[in-house]
Amino acid sequence: MTGTLPVDAEDLLRELAPQVLGTLVRRFGDFDTAEDALQEAMLAAATQWPTGGLPDNPRGWLIQVAQRRMADVVRAEVARRRRETTVFERDVRDAEAVDRDDTLAMFFLCCHPALSCASAIALTLRAVGGLTTGEIAHAFLLPETTMAQRISRAKKRLSTLDRPFAQPDNAEWRERLGAVLHVLYLIFSEGHTTTSGPKLHRADLSTEAIRLTRSIHRLLPEDTEVTGLLALMLLTDARHAARTGAHGELIPLAEQNRALWDRAAIAEGVTLTTDTLAGGLTGPYQLQAAIAVLHAEALRPEDTDWPRILLLYTMIERMAPNPMVTLNRAVATAMVHGPAAGLALTDTLDDQLAGNHRLDAVRGHLYEMAGDLDAAIVSYTAAAGRTTSTPERDYLTIRAARLRREPAAH
Structure with a gap:
């Protein structure tokens, strides 16, 4: 009877799996068979490692076990086609198995x-x-x-590509x-x-x-866009506990209980973002991470540095034009220059975001800021009808219903 694989060994197997699969696919060129061989090697590890202990080189161990399986498959295929098995067998040095990731x-x-x-x-x-x-x-x-x-x-x-693992040039x-x-x-x-x-x-x-x-x-680790993306994910995910209520209802950023935000994830995200700044702000993920830092560091919604956020969205839009970036810039514009300015910017997106519920949702928010409750209700209702997310639909529907009960602005 075999023992149970320790959690750290399970994590190690998960980390090593793509490395081993990449080695097999690169050498043998058969994705499906490589996956099957990897699964057999992982099963062998889960069976043997609890009793025999971790090998000195777990990655090399997995590669060798999987390669033997691949070799068996290749030999069977070669035999079926009556070809020489030596064409397919590969004698791989242990050093390569260890050193190449x-x-x-x-x-x-x-x-x-x-x-x-x-x-x-x-x-x-x-x-x-x-x-x-x-x-x-x-x-x-x-x-x-x-x-x-x-x-x-x-x-x-x-499988139809010529040398899919070929080393790309700098542009590629x-x-x-x-x-x-x-x-x-x-x-x-x-x-x-x-x-x-x-x-x-x-x-x-x-x-x-x-x-x-x-x-x-x-x-x-030195790539600022890779670092920026990781920071952006951590800073954004840090808010997930505060984004929904007891019944799964959506809670917008301005209404969230910020005490529920994951401060450890925020600290890591801020550190990563700071680490990218030595060479300046050069990439869209890095810039988005900087925006996420400004949201994360605001203890209250009114403490948010909207002028700087607006500047960063403007930089992103110049660097990588995208209608969703423009929509976010419209919100930041409204927070700095008033809802009318933000609404004017959304008018430039009618063609690019036609039928997109987020455009209607932002307009509803900005009309509400401006005190035009009738227009806000129309926009919220349109957005609710276009989204396929139940929490978003419910939030937008409730928002419109609440505005209907409020006295009209004069």
Whole structure:
């Protein structure tokens, strides 16, 4: 009878899994078989390590066990096709197994430009995050068969590429790293505020995004955008306990009990953001982290440094134009220059955000600030009708109902 794998050993296996998978895929070029071999190696570790103890080189141990499985598969395939087994067998030095970390290569592979964003997210969660296909399907409210097909198509697409693990040049490196960070940001965003369903927050997704971003940060600690993204996630996630009430209802930032914010996460996020400032403010994630710091450091809503936040949003918009950034700048503009100025800025977004509930929600907020309750009710009601998130819909509906009971502004 085998013992139970210690929690720290389980964490180690989870950390090593993408590294081992990356090594297998790079050497053998077969994603599906590599995943099967990895699972067998992980099972062997879970069975043998509790009684035999951790090997001196756990990563090398997993690679060797998985490689033996891959070699068996290759031999069987070669035999079936009557080819020489020596074409496929690879005698790998132990030093290579120890020294090369393929985690970053796995991120780059899963976020290859040849894949759609949806496929990249699914494949990253499956191959690097270690989530099951069922868990990923549940996270994005899709049937498991649909998600399995999406992941399978992504793997097949990668298998058609010429040298998908080839070292990118400097321009390609930045593009691929940008794609990786974008995928992680999207995973976190979906976890922090789910786009549909009964819950506002999906802790499994936001926690996984933070874990994966930490792994990138360990590999690239000097990259200010990697550091900025990790800081942004920590500072944003620090507020999650205060974002919902006893019944799961949404509580906006200005009404949150800030004593519930996670001060340890905030301290780490502030430190990380500060560490990026030596070279100036140079990237959108770094700038967003700086905005999150200003929100986190305000002990009361009225203490928020809105002029500086407005300046930072203006910088982001110049650096990486995006309608959602402009919408956030509209809110900051209203807080600094009044709701009329903010509403004027939202008018520039009618084409880009047509049908997006967030545009109507922001307008409702700004009309309410301006005292135009009738217009606020119309905007809140429109936003409630367009969102697929139950907590957001309920909040917007209640907001409109409360305004209907208030006396009209004169």
